[in-house]
Amino acid sequence: MSVLGADHRRDMGIHSYPVLVYAMTPLAALVLQALLPRYLRGYAWFDLPLVVTVYFALVRRDPIQGMLMGGSLGIFEDALTHHAIGVNGIAKTVAGFLAGSVGVRIDVENHTIRLMLTFLLSLLCSAIYVFIYRILLGLELEWSWLAELMKAVGNSAIAAVLFPLLDRTQIKE
Amino acid sequence: MDSFFLRYRNLLVLLALLLAQIIGLAVQVRRTESGRNSLDPGDMSGVRLIRLWADAVVSPPEQLSHWANLGAGSLWQNYLDLRSIREQNQALQKTIDRLRLEQASLLEDAKQGERLQALVDFQQKYIYKTLAAQAIGSSGSDSSRVFYIDKGEDFQLKQDMAVLTADGIVGKVREVFPHSAQVLAINDQTSGAGVILETTRIRGILRGNASGQLQIVGLLADQRIQRGETVLTAGGDLIFPRGLPVGVVEKVVPDPDRDSFIDVIVKPAAHLDRLDEVLVITSTEPRFSVEQQQDIATSEMLKGAEAEAIKQQQKASQIMAERLPGLTDPNAPAANPAAPGQTAQPGETPAAPAAAPVPKLLPARHPDRFTPGTTPSTGEENPTPAGPENKPESKPDQTTQPPSGQPGRNPQP
Numbered sequence: 001m002s003v004l005g006a007d008h009r010r011d012m013g014i015h016s017y018p019v020l021v022y023a024m025t026p027l028a029a030l031v032l033q034a035l036l037p038r039y040l041r042g043y044a045w046f047d048l049p050l051v052v053t054v055y056f057a058l059v060r061r062d063p064i065q066g067m068l069m070g071g072s073l074g075i076f077e078d079a080l081t082h083h084a085i086g087v088n089g090i091a092k093t094v095a096g097f098l099a100g101s102v103g104v105r106i107d108v109e110n111h112t113i114r115l116m117l118t119f120l121l122s123l124l125c126s127a128i129y130v131f132i133y134r135i136l137l138g139l140e141l142e143w144s145w146l147a148e149l150m151k152a153v154g155n156s157a158i159a160a161v162l163f164p165l166l167d168r169t170q171i172k173e
Numbered sequence: 174m175d176s177f178f179l180r181y182r183n184l185l186v187l188l189a190l191l192l193a194q195i196i197g198l199a200v201q202v203r204r205t206e207s208g209r210n211s212l213d214p215g216d217m218s219g220v221r222l223i224r225l226w227a228d229a230v231v232s233p234p235e236q237l238s239h240w241a242n243l244g245a246g247s248l249w250q251n252y253l254d255l256r257s258i259r260e261q262n263q264a265l266q267k268t269i270d271r272l273r274l275e276q277a278s279l280l281e282d283a284k285q286g287e288r289l290q291a292l293v294d295f296q297q298k299y300i301y302k303t304l305a306a307q308a309i310g311s312s313g314s315d316s317s318r319v320f321y322i323d324k325g326e327d328f329q330l331k332q333d334m335a336v337l338t339a340d341g342i343v344g345k346v347r348e349v350f351p352h353s354a355q356v357l358a359i360n361d362q363t364s365g366a367g368v369i370l371e372t373t374r375i376r377g378i379l380r381g382n383a384s385g386q387l388q389i390v391g392l393l394a395d396q397r398i399q400r401g402e403t404v405l406t407a408g409g410d411l412i413f414p415r416g417l418p419v420g421v422v423e424k425v426v427p428d429p430d431r432d433s434f435i436d437v438i439v440k441p442a443a444h445l446d447r448l449d450e451v452l453v454i455t456s457t458e459p460r461f462s463v464e465q466q467q468d469i470a471t472s473e474m475l476k477g478a479e480a481e482a483i484k485q486q487q488k489a490s491q492i493m494a495e496r497l498p499g500l501t502d503p504n505a506p507a508a509n510p511a512a513p514g515q516t517a518q519p520g521e522t523p524a525a526p527a528a529a530p531v532p533k534l535l536p537a538r539h540p541d542r543f544t545p546g547t548t549p550s551t552g553e554e555n556p557t558p559a560g561p562e563n564k565p566e567s568k569p570d571q572t573t574q575p576p577s578g579q580p581g582r583n584p585q586p
Contacts, residue, residue, distance in 0.1 A: 027234075030227075030230065031234040034231050034311055034321075035234075036313075037311045037313055038311050041446045041447065063186075064182070064183060067183075067186060075194075075223065076230065076231075080228075081312040082319050082347055082348070083316070084201045085224075086194040086197045086201075090194045090195070093187065093190050093191060094191075097183065136195070137210055138209070139210055139212065140209075142383030143316075144383055144384070
C-alpha cells in the first residue's frame with residue numbers, strides 16, 4: 001500500500017463526476033438493494049449503498065462528503081426496514097469518514113487497495129451494526145458472522161465491477 | 174479558534190453526525206416492564222416521515238421495474254406466440270372440431286362443474302374479504318424480513334391486517350403508505366403468531382429465527398409432536414383468523430436456553446422467499462351472498478312469527494283462566510279494610526286490613542233469623558220481647574249479606 005505525500009496528493013487532484021451520476025448512483029443503489037433480494041431469494045449477500053459510499057468517499061477524498069452520503073444512505077436503508085432508524089446511518093457515516101480519510105493518504109487508483117478497503121469497511125460496518133443494536137440499544141438480534149463475511153466478499157465482488165464503470169464517468173479535465 | 178475548527182473539522186462533523194443519530198436512536202427505544210429494551214411499536218411522527226420519504230423514493234422505481242418486467246415478459250411471450258401461430262392455428266382448428274363433438278357429452282359435466290364452482294365460490298366468499306396485491310420490493314436486509322406490496326391507503330389497507338397466499342399465511346401489514354404498504358413476514362425475528370398443531374392440539378407462538386426459519390418456541394417437550402404434522406393458526410392473536418395453514422413440522426430441536434423445552438422448526442406452507450401475488454384480509458366479518466341474506470331474513474321473520482304465536486297463546490290462556498268458575502269472588506274488592514260510612518262498633522274488632530277471602534255462601538231459599546245478615550244492628554230499637562230467638566247477634570261480615578231480594582229483613586237503613 002503506497003502512502004502518498006501531501007504534494008503528491010495535491011497533484012493527483014480530486015475527481016469530479018456529472019451531477020446525474022452523483023444523484024442517480026446512490027438512488028439506484030437504494031432501489032436495487034430493495035429490489036434485487038426479491039429475485040436472488042436468500043443469496044443477496046451485498047450492500048450496494050455501502051459500496052457506493054466507499055467509492056465516492058475514496059475518489060472525492062473528502063471525509064465530510066463521505067460521511068454525509070453514508071449517513072443519508074444508511075438512514076434510508078433503515079427506513080426501509082422495521083428496525084430503528086439510525087443504526088445503518090451511524091455505521092455508514094463511520095465508513096464514509098474512514099474511506100474519505102484513507103483516500104487522502106493512499107493511492108486509491110489501485111483496484112486491489114480499493115477492493116480490500118471495501119472488504120474491511122464492510123466487516124467494520126457489520127461490527128458497528130451489531131455493537132449498536134446489541135450493546136448500545138440493548139435489543140435482541142441474532143447474528144451470523146458467516147453471512148456478514150459473505151456480504152463483505154459480495155461487496156468486494158460488486159466493487160470490482162462497479163468501480164471501473166464509475167471511473168469511466170469521471171469528468172476529464 | 175478558527176484554526177482549531179478548521180484543523181479538526183472532519184472529526185467535529187463526524188462527532189456531530191454520530192451524536193445526532195444516537196439521540197435519534199435513543200428516542201426510538203423504550204424499556205419494557207420486563208426490564209428489556211424494545212423498539213417503540215408505533216413510529217413517532219418524525220420516524221414515520223422518514224419512512225414515508227424512503228418509501229416515496231424507492232417504491233416508484235420498484236413499481237416501474239415491476240411493470241417493465243411484466244411488459245417485457247408480455248412482449249417476449251407475444252413474440253414467441255407469433256412465431257408458432259400458424260401451427261397453433263391448424264392445431265386449434267382440429268381441436269375445435271373435436272370439441273364440438275365432445276360438447277354435447279360434456280354439457281352435463283359442465284352443469285355439474287358450475288354447481289361445484291358455485292359451492293367453491295360460496296366457500297371462498299363466505300369466509301373473509303380479501304384484497305389481491307403484488308409484492309414489489311423488500312427491505313434489502315437479511316435481518317429485516319419485510320417486503321412491500323403495491324396497495325396502500327388508497328385501498329383502505331390498515332396496520333395488522335393479515336397477509337396470505339393460497340398456500341398459507343405470509344405476514345401482517347406493518348406500515349401503510351399512500352400507495353404501498355410494508356408487510357412484516359412471519360419468519361422475521363420480531364413477528365409472532367398464535368398457532369396450533371392440528372393433530373395434537375398443542376398451542377404455541379410462531380416466530381422467525383436468524384436464518385429465516387419458522388419456529389414454535391417455548392413448548393414443553395412432547396413425544397407426540399412428529400415431523401410432518403400440520404400447523405394452523407390458532408386465531409388468538411387477533412390478526413390471523415383461525416384455521417389458516419401455516420406449514421408442517423420439519424423437525425424438533427431442544428431449546429438451547431431452557432431444559433425440557435423444545436423448539437419446533439416449521440416448514441412454511443407459503444413460499445416466503447418467492448412471493449409475488451398475495452392476499453390481504455381486509456375484513457374478518459363473514460360476507461354473505463344475496464341468497465344467504467334472504468335466508469337470514471326469512472329465518473328472522475319465522476322467528477318473529479313464532480314469538481307472536483306464543484304471545485297469542487299466553488293471552489288466550491289468561492282469558493280462559495279469568496272466565497273459569499272458582500271459589501273466589503272475582504268481583505269482590507281485593508282488600509277493603511273499612512268500607513266508607515261504616516264505623517266500628519263497641520266491642521267489635523275492626524276488620525283486618527288484609528282479610529283473607531271468605532268463601533261465598535249461597536243465599537238461603539227461606540231466610541230466617543239464623544240466616545246470616547238478618548240480625549238488626551244494635552242501634553236499632555226492636556220492641557220484640559226478649560227471647561232466645563230474638564237475642565241480638567253480632568254483625569255479619571259484608572260478604573255474608575243476603576242478596577238484595579230480601580230488603581225487609583235487611584238491618585241496614
